[in-house]
Amino acid sequence: NIVMTQSPKSMSISVGDRVTMNCKASQNVYNNIAWYQQKPGQSPKLLVYYASNRYNGVPDRFTGSGYGTDFTLTINSVQAEDAAFYYCQRIYNSPYTFGAGTKLELK
Amino acid sequence: EVQLVESGGGLVQPGRSMKLSCAASGFTFSSFAMAWVRQAPTKGLEWVASISYDGGNTYYRDSVKGRFTISRDNAKSSLYLQMDSLRSEDTSTYYCAKQLGGFAYWGQGTLVTVSS
Secondary structure, rough: OEEEEOOEEEEEEOOOOOOOOOEEEEOOOOOOOEEEEEEEOOEEEEEOOOOOOOOOOOOEEEEEEEEOOOEEEEEEOOOHHHOEEEEEOOOOOOOOEEEEOOEEEEE | OEEEEEEEOEOOOOOOOOOEEEEEEEOOOOHHEEEEEEEEOOOEEEEEEOOOOOOEEEEEEEEHHOEEEEEEHHHEEEEEEOOOOOOHOEEEEEEEEEEOOEEEEOOEEEEEEEEO
């Protein structure tokens, strides 16, 4: 089965900074990756699908990129409300494996 | 407005069964694949099972194959997860989700606690 490895596990960022988090697939998943944001006590929210397509209503400071095995979620000018866990997920084909997540904290 | 409302969670003893339900509204339920995703306390997300729009195809993570059964009733716009032979490691909040590209909509989740 494909393993999704996210890095870093956590990061502490200041408001206004640019942040990049990574997701590496153990096999080629083409562009079949989604990114989610989950805040404490809330359900996950879809941010990006098929690696680079921003979902409806997602602010344009969130950008997904990558293809094959290496993927990136970039947040330009981080806002206080972006403090959350972020997960990548293989989509399109089963198993729909999630990565372990990256925790984004604000300084 | 899309709504997914899970129900059926609670406390159950190891080895027993439990059935979760997810009531969908605000979209054409019969047109979309659906999924169950779980999250153990303080842990990450774990995909559990998916079902095609017509129920003809089902998919499971290895650790639940043979114990869990995903099903749907398109006439009732409802998704189900029958969980048998429950184990302590199945303790989680279970979310139902609408599949569209990624998992585009999620319910609020229902907590299942497996303990004696």
